Amino acid sequence: MSNNNEMWSSRWIYIMAAMSMAVGTGNIWRFPRMVAQNGGGSFLIGWAVFLILWSVPLILVEIHMGRKTRLATPGAFRDFIGGKFTWLGMVIAVICAFLAANYAVVTGWTLKYATLALSGQLLASHHVDTFKLWEAFSTNRLEMLIFFALGTILCSFVVYLGVKRGIEKVTKVLMPGILLLLIITAFRACSLDGAAAGLNYFFTPQWEYLTKSTTWLQALSQSAWSTGAGWGLYATYAIYTSAKEDIARNGITAAVGNNSVELLAGLTVIPALFALAPSPEFIDAAMGDGKNLTFIYIAQLTQNMPFGSVTGIFFFVALFFAAFTSLIAMIEYATKVIMDYGISRGKSITVVTAFLLCVGSLSAVSWDVWNNQDWVWGVGLLVSCMLFAFAAHKYGIEKMRNEINEVSDVKVGKWWFNFAIGYAIPVIAVVFIGWWVWQSMTWYPGTWWNPKEVFGVGAIVVQVGIISILALAFNNWMSRRIIKGEMSGDNEKGSLEKGAGSGVGREMLWNLLQLL
Amino acid sequence: MEPTAIVMMIIICGSVFGGFGVLMYGVLRGKQDR
Numbered sequence: 392m393s394n395n396n397e398m399w400s401s402r403w404i405y406i407m408a409a410m411s412m413a414v415g416t417g418n419i420w421r422f423p424r425m426v427a428q429n430g431g432g433s434f435l436i437g438w439a440v441f442l443i444l445w446s447v448p449l450i451l452v453e454i455h456m457g458r459k460t461r462l463a464t465p466g467a468f469r470d471f472i473g474g475k476f477t478w479l480g481m482v483i484a485v486i487c488a489f490l491a492a493n494y495a496v497v498t499g500w501t502l503k504y505a506t507l508a509l510s511g512q513l514l515a516s517h518h519v520d521t522f523k524l525w526e527a528f529s530t531n532r533l534e535m536l537i538f539f540a541l542g543t544i545l546c547s548f549v550v551y552l553g554v555k556r557g558i559e560k561v562t563k564v565l566m567p568g569i570l571l572l573l574i575i576t577a578f579r580a581c582s583l584d585g586a587a588a589g590l591n592y593f594f595t596p597q598w599e600y601l602t603k604s605t606t607w608l609q610a611l612s613q614s615a616w617s618t619g620a621g622w623g624l625y626a627t628y629a630i631y632t633s634a635k636e637d638i639a640r641n642g643i644t645a646a647v648g649n650n651s652v653e654l655l656a657g658l659t660v661i662p663a664l665f666a667l668a669p670s671p672e673f674i675d676a677a678m679g680d681g682k683n684l685t686f687i688y689i690a691q692l693t694q695n696m697p698f699g700s701v702t703g704i705f706f707f708v709a710l711f712f713a714a715f716t717s718l719i720a721m722i723e724y725a726t727k728v729i730m731d732y733g734i735s736r737g738k739s740i741t742v743v744t745a746f747l748l749c750v751g752s753l754s755a756v757s758w759d760v761w762n763n764q765d766w767v768w769g770v771g772l773l774v775s776c777m778l779f780a781f782a783a784h785k786y787g788i789e790k791m792r793n794e795i796n797e798v799s800d801v802k803v804g805k806w807w808f809n810f811a812i813g814y815a816i817p818v819i820a821v822v823f824i825g826w827w828v829w830q831s832m833t834w835y836p837g838t839w840w841n842p843k844e845v846f847g848v849g850a851i852v853v854q855v856g857i858i859s860i861l862a863l864a865f866n867n868w869m870s871r872r873i874i875k876g877e878m879s880g881d882n883e884k885g886s887l888e889k890g891a892g893s894g895v896g897r898e899m900l901w902n903l904l905q906l907l
Numbered sequence: 908m909e910p911t912a913i914v915m916m917i918i919i920c921g922s923v924f925g926g927f928g929v930l931m932y933g934v935l936r937g938k939q940d941r
């Protein structure tokens with residue numbers, strides 16, 4: 392079966408789509424908190440360094456693989472580095488799918504608060520206790536489930552419509568909308584009396600923080616999780632670009648665009664906090680947790696702000712747009728993985744939506760499950776990044792760089808790309824994963840190995856381990872079943888190599904999918 | 908605002924926003940498909 396993919400209408404739309412995928416809740420509620428907790432301007436130095444050393448190189452690798460193969464990551468890995476590595480691409484896809492299920496719950500929260508803001512229920516005149524409001528919502532399982540399901544189904548519907556009729560149309564409105572809304576809120580926040588104190592805090596480097604490893608590790612975490620580099624999402628959206636579409640400029644633009652939105656969010660939250668907070672303790676408490684910062688403290692501050700109702704609407708609607716467009720990308724990725732087996736978009740999205748609703752509902756009703764999944768797949772994403780770096784290494788880093796430069800306005804330098812992919816990213820990933828593991832061991836001194844601990848190492852090993860083993864077991868079957876991509880004829884390593892045998896289980900699963 | 912903060916703000920905002928603007932300008936000016 393041939394691979395008939397839709398294409399983005401224009402380069403501008405593609406970049407907006409890539410930005411909309413990258414810009415999510417992390418840009419808006421995690422970035423300001425990370426800046427505040429890690430030395431202000433010092434953190435921004437690390438943030439900029441890792442954009443160049445980690446995020447952009449991985450983005451370029453992803454875009455190249457997606458564009459060249461026109462297959463989701465399992466097929467892309469198969470055609471790029473050989474059929475026996477198909478399973479690695481599937482591991483990346485499954486990690487992102489589980490993350491999507493968790494992120495769908497977050498999208499539900501943002502939908503709830505956007506509706507609250509738009510309906511005027513966050514107005515000062517309502518004398519809303521934002522602590523109680525968040526507590527009432529976050530402990531109401533039915534309401535959490537409803538908004539989670541609504542957000543998931545809405546996103547799934549957009550993906551069902553396809554790239555042109557669905558994702559493009561939504562992107563054209565929502566991504567510029569996010570930019571415009573955040574520009575307005577940033578100007579509003581920076582113009583408040585007392586905002587200068589926030590700006591001083593935001594931008595003044597506290598140089599001693601540069602000597603702390605946590606500053607650099609948190610800067611890396613922000614760059615990694617904010618840009619979405621190495622998750623398979625840039626690769627997915629690149630599938631729908633033309634064969635001669637620029638890679639380097641597009642990738643760099645999307646990444647810098649993501650960081651621009653992040654900076655705007657910081658310019659909104661931090662000055663507003665310093666201008667309106669009743670006490671320093673309020674600021675400390677606000678910076679303690681991203682969800683609380685957004686749904687309790689920002690919601691409260693907009694009540695105290697002149698024209699705060701409008702600012703509040705802009706902020707919470709922008710937040711929802713950010714979450715919505717990111718979830719769309721994750722759902723499109725999972726859908727494309729299934730479509731690559733020759734399944735129609737309609738059937739594929741049905742399977743994906745059912746998966747998200749089943750798996751995500753557990754996170755929607757249990758904070759332990761949500762926190763655990765956020766932890767496990769957050770570290771899992773670092774594994775994904777390493778796998779992309781491995782794919783580039785196996786294919787040939789210099790070969791990949793030359794291919795990228797053939798179609799790019801902005802030439803990718805050898806010292807940067809080869810060093811980043813070949814050395815920096817693998818080393819950083821190992822150090823980073825090691826840091827998270829070490830932290831878990833200090834949180835649970837005697838039980839860090841227990842898979843039942845919410846933030847335990849055992850949980851990561853078991854969950855990531857299970858999907859890896861299953862993916863490996865089905866490797867040959869996947870390799871044979873995935874349709875041909877644009878590289879499938881080129882790769883002598885065996886795009887469609889035969890496996891040892893189909894297996895009853897695999898054939899049953901295949902037949903079930905055909906029946907849907 | 909303090910001088911250090913002003914300098915850092917100019918550098919960070921200038922490079923990030925300015926960089927994005929320059930890159931998007933190149934895109935919109937029609938660096939078309941080859």
